[in-house]
Amino acid sequence: MKREELLGIRYKKSENFSEWFSEVVEKCGLADIRYPVQGFIVHRPWSFFVIRKIIQAFEEELEKRGHEVALFPLVIPEENLVKEEEHTGFKPQVFFITEAGERKLSRRLALRPTSETAIYPMFSLWIQSYTDLPLKIYQSVTVYRYEHVTRPFIRGREFIFIEAHDAFREHEDALKQIREDMEISREVITNKLAIPFIYFKRPHWDKFKGAEDTYAADTIMPDGRSLQIASTHDLGQRFSKAFDIKFVDRNGEWKYVWQTCYGPGVWRIFAALVSIHGDDKGLIYPFEFSPIQVVIIPIFYSEDEKEKVLRKCSNIARKLKEFRVKIDDSEKTPGEKFNHWEMLGVPFRLEIGINEVDGNFVTVFRRDNFSKIKVEDDKLVESILALSKEMLENLRRRAEEVFRSMISEAHSKEELLKLMNEKRGFIRVNFCNEEECARKLKEETNGLEVKGTLADKVEEPSGKCVWCGKKAKAVVYLAKSY
Amino acid sequence: MKREELLGIRYKKSENFSEWFSEVVEKCGLADIRYPVQGFIVHRPWSFFVIRKIIQAFEEELEKRGHEVALFPLVIPEENLVKEEEHTGFKPQVFFITEAGERKLSRRLALRPTSETAIYPMFSLWIQSYTDLPLKIYQSVTVYRYEHVTRPFIRGREFIFIEAHDAFREHEDALKQIREDMEISREVITNKLAIPFIYFKRPHWDKFKGAEDTYAADTIMPDGRSLQIASTHDLGQRFSKAFDIKFVDRNGEWKYVWQTCYGPGVWRIFAALVSIHGDDKGLIYPFEFSPIQVVIIPIFYSEDEKEKVLRKCSNIARKLKEFRVKIDDSEKTPGEKFNHWEMLGVPFRLEIGINEVDGNFVTVFRRDNFSKIKVEDDKLVESILALSKEMLENLRRRAEEVFRSMISEAHSKEELLKLMNEKRGFIRVNFCNEEECARKLKEETNGLEVKGTLADKVEEPSGKCVWCGKKAKAVVYLAKSY
Numbered sequence: 001m002k003r004e005e006l007l008g009i010r011y012k013k014s015e016n017f018s019e020w021f022s023e024v025v026e027k028c029g030l031a032d033i034r035y036p037v038q039g040f041i042v043h044r045p046w047s048f049f050v051i052r053k054i055i056q057a058f059e060e061e062l063e064k065r066g067h068e069v070a071l072f073p074l075v076i077p078e079e080n081l082v083k084e085e086e087h088t089g090f091k092p093q094v095f096f097i098t099e100a101g102e103r104k105l106s107r108r109l110a111l112r113p114t115s116e117t118a119i120y121p122m123f124s125l126w127i128q129s130y131t132d133l134p135l136k137i138y139q140s141v142t143v144y145r146y147e148h149v150t151r152p153f154i155r156g157r158e159f160i161f162i163e164a165h166d167a168f169r170e171h172e173d174a175l176k177q178i179r180e181d182m183e184i185s186r187e188v189i190t191n192k193l194a195i196p197f198i199y200f201k202r203p204h205w206d207k208f209k210g211a212e213d214t215y216a217a218d219t220i221m222p223d224g225r226s227l228q229i230a231s232t233h234d235l236g237q238r239f240s241k242a243f244d245i246k247f248v249d250r251n252g253e254w255k256y257v258w259q260t261c262y263g264p265g266v267w268r269i270f271a272a273l274v275s276i277h278g279d280d281k282g283l284i285y286p287f288e289f290s291p292i293q294v295v296i297i298p299i300f301y302s303e304d305e306k307e308k309v310l311r312k313c314s315n316i317a318r319k320l321k322e323f324r325v326k327i328d329d330s331e332k333t334p335g336e337k338f339n340h341w342e343m344l345g346v347p348f349r350l351e352i353g354i355n356e357v358d359g360n361f362v363t364v365f366r367r368d369n370f371s372k373i374k375v376e377d378d379k380l381v382e383s384i385l386a387l388s389k390e391m392l393e394n395l396r397r398r399a400e401e402v403f404r405s406m407i408s409e410a411h412s413k414e415e416l417l418k419l420m421n422e423k424r425g426f427i428r429v430n431f432c433n434e435e436e437c438a439r440k441l442k443e444e445t446n447g448l449e450v451k452g453t454l455a456d457k458v459e460e461p462s463g464k465c466v467w468c469g470k471k472a473k474a475v476v477y478l479a480k481s482y
Numbered sequence: 483m484k485r486e487e488l489l490g491i492r493y494k495k496s497e498n499f500s501e502w503f504s505e506v507v508e509k510c511g512l513a514d515i516r517y518p519v520q521g522f523i524v525h526r527p528w529s530f531f532v533i534r535k536i537i538q539a540f541e542e543e544l545e546k547r548g549h550e551v552a553l554f555p556l557v558i559p560e561e562n563l564v565k566e567e568e569h570t571g572f573k574p575q576v577f578f579i580t581e582a583g584e585r586k587l588s589r590r591l592a593l594r595p596t597s598e599t600a601i602y603p604m605f606s607l608w609i610q611s612y613t614d615l616p617l618k619i620y621q622s623v624t625v626y627r628y629e630h631v632t633r634p635f636i637r638g639r640e641f642i643f644i645e646a647h648d649a650f651r652e653h654e655d656a657l658k659q660i661r662e663d664m665e666i667s668r669e670v671i672t673n674k675l676a677i678p679f680i681y682f683k684r685p686h687w688d689k690f691k692g693a694e695d696t697y698a699a700d701t702i703m704p705d706g707r708s709l710q711i712a713s714t715h716d717l718g719q720r721f722s723k724a725f726d727i728k729f730v731d732r733n734g735e736w737k738y739v740w741q742t743c744y745g746p747g748v749w750r751i752f753a754a755l756v757s758i759h760g761d762d763k764g765l766i767y768p769f770e771f772s773p774i775q776v777v778i779i780p781i782f783y784s785e786d787e788k789e790k791v792l793r794k795c796s797n798i799a800r801k802l803k804e805f806r807v808k809i810d811d812s813e814k815t816p817g818e819k820f821n822h823w824e825m826l827g828v829p830f831r832l833e834i835g836i837n838e839v840d841g842n843f844v845t846v847f848r849r850d851n852f853s854k855i856k857v858e859d860d861k862l863v864e865s866i867l868a869l870s871k872e873m874l875e876n877l878r879r880r881a882e883e884v885f886r887s888m889i890s891e892a893h894s895k896e897e898l899l900k901l902m903n904e905k906r907g908f909i910r911v912n913f914c915n916e917e918e919c920a921r922k923l924k925e926e927t928n929g930l931e932v933k934g935t936l937a938d939k940v941e942e943p944s945g946k947c948v949w950c951g952k953k954a955k956a957v958v959y960l961a962k963s964y
Contacts (some may be wrong), residue, residue, distance in 0.1 A: 032604060037557050037591060042604055045550035045619070052551060068527035069534060073640055074556075074624065075519050092583035097593065101574035102629035109519060111579065122514060122524055142556065146582035158555055346735070 007246040017223040039150040039157035049291040075109040084242040087210035111144035120243040120249040136166035153271035174258040181262040194396035196403035200452030205435040212236035224424020225480035235259040283345025287388035299353035430472035432465035521632040521639035531773040543820040557591040559895040569692035593626035604726040615866030621645035635753035650740040656740040663714040663744040665958035676878035678885035687917040694718035706906020716739040765827025769870035781835035912954035914947035
């Protein structure tokens with residue numbers, strides 16, 4: 001095998017997405033899966049820098065809309081974890097602390113699998129009057145679940161997410177918040193990261209444990225499987241009754257609050273970013289999120305050229321100081337450097353040789369479409385800003401094209417069975433909306449799940465359920481999922 | 483008791499610092515200590531916003547100096563925790579996970595008390611050649627220690643800190659890093675937060691468990707006790723030998739790396755910020771770190787005035803959009819609002835009444851020195867920027883004055899015994915540098931500890947040890963500590 005093959009990505013994303021993903025995770029230094037506890041990964045700088053940027057993008061949108069940042073303890077007393085009946089379903093997945101040093105603790109402490117049961121006992125202390133509402137709080141944390149099959153950034157025993165927890169006077173306010181949460185998702189995931197998704201209202205058998213209704217954003221990964229990347233839950237008054245969160249209304253009446261929680265799945269959003277924008281060469285990071293935004297490669301063939309070229313590289317780097325810039329002056333060949341930084345997804349490469357020195361320009365290479373243009377030194381900053389916008393637009397256009405091509409429609413069982421083998425992604429069908437039918441469908445299709453109805457649009461069903469033939473009650477979208 | 487007394491801070495910082503601190507923590511909404519697991523606190527927005535800003539300030543300085551951000555798992559296998567002999571000393575303080583759901587795990591997993599033993603097994607995989615060095619990495623995380631006596635932001639079972647872990651080819655590089663770490667501390671803690679401190683080299687009996695040498699920044703709290711707010715450790719080759727972290731040098735020889743770690747104690751830096759700058763009215767937050775930087779209070783006595791005043795308030799808020807601004811248009815009286823936001827430490831209050839409307843100015847109140855000035859509407863932005871710098875300078879000057887007044891010198895045992903009852907803070911003495919003498923000194927003075935010698939300056943001892951009378955070998959600083 002040639003050195004280059006050893007170093008670069010060998011699998012093709014379109015042919016073997018799963019191996020491609022694992023190779024990118026390893027070779028681009030995203031995660032190290034060799035940490036000596038199974039299911040726990042090390043987040044290396046080339047992923048964590050981007051993840052932190054994603055977190056900050058969400059935090060900004062949350063705070064713009066009146067949320068305040070807080071941090072609640074990692075540990076939850078077991079009796080609180082099981083206070084809300086359905087939420088108790090998390091228990092088999094929870095890690096428990098039972099000892100400190102050589103001492104046994106008097107009770108088990110759960111590691112947060114999600115923080116409703118850590119936060120709501122405090123809400124019950126903080127909320128007394130209608131003037132304490134709305135209460136809108138969030139935290140960006142790691143959470144812990146005892147998963148059996150794990151995958152970096154997709155499913156892990158430790159993963160990163162943001163959780164916003166809100167309490168309101170009226171159910172109507174809660175429903176408004178859900179629409180706001182969808183808007184935040186749109187703002188960050190679509191507008192900033194160029195990742196397409198559909199927000200579904202999940203069927204009642206697939207709700208969050210303890211929710212009245214669950215709304216979730218699903219994207220489609222290159223292998224055609226859907227990936228939930230954010231979710232918003234209408235908690236109704238279930239938790240407020242379980243945790244006694246009440247307020248005195250204007251007319252002196254005690255009432256339970258209405259609650260929502262919203263969880264952008266930061267880990268999975270990162271997985272989607274890697275998978276959807278990446279190509280056979282490796283990663284493609286959007287400009288705003290890349291740890292290095294511009295890499296400068298000096299090219300020279302003599303000592304005399306070297307000095308001139310390196311001087312220009314420094315000057316250009318200084319000119320670009322508002323961006324995150326690296327001059328790669330290592331001992332590798334220019335070709336090796338090109339390959340390395342392309343694999344790592346750096347949006348722009350500047351090639352600077354003696355021609356560039358003499359002509360007062362630089363050669364700008366764009367990672368997304370491999371185009372090369374010459375830009376005058378004096379126009380470089382504005383040019384990179386303009387190109388970075390174009391690049392984001394291009395990534396969005398490409399991703400949306402693929403996404404749209406992965407949504408199809410089946411009008412009969414036969415058509416569905418045929419489609420599911422030919423096409424990947426979502427299949428739109430008329431459905432009876434019975435849990436039992438969904439169960440059979442999943443079993444007999446080797447995993448096709450009902451992801452739900454569109455969250456922001458009512459689609460009227462017509463005719464019969466595509467699977468059981470009973471009267472259709474909803475238009476739903478089916479997909480195999482992560 | 484009057485309503486105002488109930489709402490405001492009742493204890494005086496100078497008379498009863500401990501009660502003052504607890505009251506500020508509660509009434510300013512910094513932490514809630516009623517979380518149902520002992521020693522774990524809820525970080526409420528009015529503290530956590532500031533803590534996050536402090537974290538970001540350190541992250542910026544760390545990254546400027548070549549550190550990369552990463553995230554290592556929370557859990558550490560017990561066998562790794564005890565690999566370095568002295569570091570094993572952490573074990574009695576460590577929480578252990580032993581169960582998941584109803585299942586027993588095959589081995590105990592420690593919650594990180596600090597992350598050397600999580601990170602260094604990976605260093606041993608990542609570092610192979612001299613070209614892999616230096617390796618400079620950091621993470622901002624919560625850590626867990628089974629402490630018996632806890633205090634919000636000072637000592638807790640869960641607390642927030644940053645840990646930077648670096649590996650080098652030569653010991654000299656490591657020592658250079660230690661100086662850089664001190665510089666980072668100075669940059670954030672002194673320059674941005676106006677908190678004075680001294681960096682000490684700790685005596686050998688008070689080193690970090692597993693370090694060759696420990697350097698630590700101590701400030702003085704208003705009760706005269708010293709508080710360690712950052713520390714840097716020269717780990718030598720202890721961990722590299724325990725975890726087999728080796729590299730091939732230029733000439734083909736295998737060598738162990740030299741390591742340092744640096745921990746800005748973010749939690750305690752926040753405690754120092756609250757305690758050192760605060761006054762009898764409550765908090766005083768520096769402008770750059772305050773969740774709200776400018777609060778606008780409308781003042782009116784008629785419906786007609788109300789409309790004009792509120793309109794001006796909105797216009798002014800828009801003018802100040804580069805800052806974090808709040809208009810307090812709640813139903814409380816202006817006086818109540820004044821007290822509330824003074825207690826919360828908001829740097830500037832703008833009072834806007836009909837005079838301000840008619841005269842095209844606003845009345846600006848400064849929290850640190852209670853001064854009020856009139857500023858023309860058009861000069862408000864630049865005026866607030868200038869005042870915020872003055873305010874930081876004033877806070878620094880005040881804090882340094884108090885700090886200097888808390889450093890004294892004793893030349894004999896008698897003088898020391900007298901001083902320790904009269905003066906608070908550090909006492910500079912000639913010392914024999916024997917652990918046994920330090921132990922006796924601490925016992926017989928009810929807690930005076932040897933904090934160490936100055937880290938950045940050699941002070942030549944003279945004469946005899948202030949305590950045992952043997953030949954003095956060092957000039958050290960004594961203090962009672964948190």
